[in-house]
Amino acid sequence: MNEWMEELEELETADEFLDYFHIPYDLARVQAVRLPLLARFRENLNQLKLEGLNQEGIFYAYKRALFEAWSHFAEPGSRPQFQLKSSCGSCNSGGCNPANSDIFNKSAC
Numbered sequence: 001m002n003e004w005m006e007e008l009e010e011l012e013t014a015d016e017f018l019d020y021f022h023i024p025y026d027l028a029r030v031q032a033v034r035l036p037l038l039a040r041f042r043e044n045l046n047q048l049k050l051e052g053l054n055q056e057g058i059f060y061a062y063k064r065a066l067f068e069a070w071s072h073f074a075e076p077g078s079r080p081q082f083q084l085k086s087s088c089g090s091c092n093s094g095g096c097n098p099a100n101s102d103i104f105n106k107s108a109c
Contacts, residue, residue, distance in 0.1 A: 002055050004055075004059055007020070008020065008062070013034065014030050014033075014034040014037045014038050014041075015027060015030050015031075015034075017038075017041065017066055018030065018066065018070065021062070021063040021066050021067070023063070023066060023067055023070055025070060025074070026074075029073070029074065029076060033073040036073060037069055037070060037073050038069075040068075040069035040072055040073070041065060041066050041069040043069075044065035044066070044068055044069050045062065045065050047065075048061050048062075048065060
């Protein structure tokens with residue numbers, strides 16, 4: 001793994017990702033749409049075709065994935081259409097709390 005991918009793994013917040021890739025943003029807007037923004041970024045990453053790209057090409061593919069995610073939510077009139085995904089509906093543990101599930105389909109069970 002190269003240096004930038006290791007650095008990327010350390011990022012946690014939407015504004016950290018935007019800063020890292022030098023994408024301009026309005027902090028108040030990012031805070032309003034941070035979860036859907038990160039979910040859209042993740043979806044965009046999952047759709048990337050990286051075969052044949054060198055590390056620089058992969059870096060710019062990641063940057064474009066984030067830019068496209070941000071572009072979807074950047075305008076104040078755009079409303080996030082987002083739902084937390086959880087496997088809690090099929091959980092039999094009895095201790096499942098959908099509020100503790102994260103946006104990447106990991107269950108709190």
